[in-house]
Amino acid sequence: MRIPVITLSGFLGSGKTTLLLSLLKESYARGLKPGVLMNELGEQDVDGYILEEQTGAAVEKLLDGCVCCSRREELGDSLELLIQRHPDVIFIELTGVADPDEIVRSLHEPYWAARLSSQALVTLVDAEHVLEYNSRLAADKQLVRTLRSQLASANLIIVNKSDLVARDTLSRIEQLIRKRNANAEIEFTAYSRIQAQPLLDGIVPKEAKPLPGRAPLSFKGGALRKTAAGRSEARSIDAPGEHAASFSQVDAVTLAFPQGQTLPKAVLEQFFREWADRLLRAKGHVPLPGGQPVQLVQHAGSRTTWEDSRYPGSPYLVFIGTNINGEQLAERWSALFR
């Protein structure tokens, strides 16, 4: 039996990991054994750690690049490792700047199509920033194409962070989405809270008797592309050179803390404001002064949130932005500790 795959895409900070957490919890509640492939732009595995800590799920990680372009050749190895664990369902969380259409194309190559089936491609949209991002990111033509593809290829689009915007903004976002995708189901959510039912419908634990035929997805979205890209049955995933990069001006930089150093929250938040015109996303584990608990810091769009973390490793911050001057960033970072 082929393993259903649910792919989660959407720009940086839109709520993919938040959705994945609830889908994993729902999967366990249904007695399913999920497998997770997590792709991160930075070298540090912030989201994988959160998933493992909160759900105990075994996560296959592809770090420091995008599985749709620079890390494309490793996609096959990661899928193979996941399949060997015989999961009932596989979730793939893409980076915020990945083109999900490339992944779906790979899944339809004969070798993978015999083992895996695309259950759904879900794209999340950050309601607070999506309209602004459209103009802010316009200079990065590859990224603009990627963001359009995230909308066009989805069969479920979740407009998340609806709690942060007015109703008329949601209507404008809906119009924007409909220009790119006439058929996908659109849901408006806060904290990615959707009815998991339609997504997980028809997926049963391997030990359980299979249902008589897979129940159809109950959202209306257009079917995922069914065409197989290649003819060979051999395992193949195209080399990265055959695909344009899905972005050109976005960089992820890992900033380490000097040994034993801490940072007050206010200082880090001021640092984010200083870089506001280039910063898109930051996340990491931060030691505070005065022996307070280490904090998981999340900066998405223009908001920063903090929560206690039990992260035992060396603290760091992943800084993701456009047109970053690495030397200048490193210099400003060091200055925080002088």
Ligand SMILES: Nc1nc2c(ncn2[C@@H]2O[C@H](COP(=O)(O)OP(=O)(O)OP(=O)(O)O)[C@@H](O)[C@H]2O)c(=O)[nH]1
């Ligand atoms: N106010 C508000 N915050 C949210 C909502 N959904 C997620 N967040 C917060 O936004 C931040 C980013 O959420 P994630 O789920 O990590 O987003 P992501 O798409 O996985 O982020 P990347 O993987 O880094 O691209 C976290 O601090 C979340 O708690 C929402 O609906 N409303």
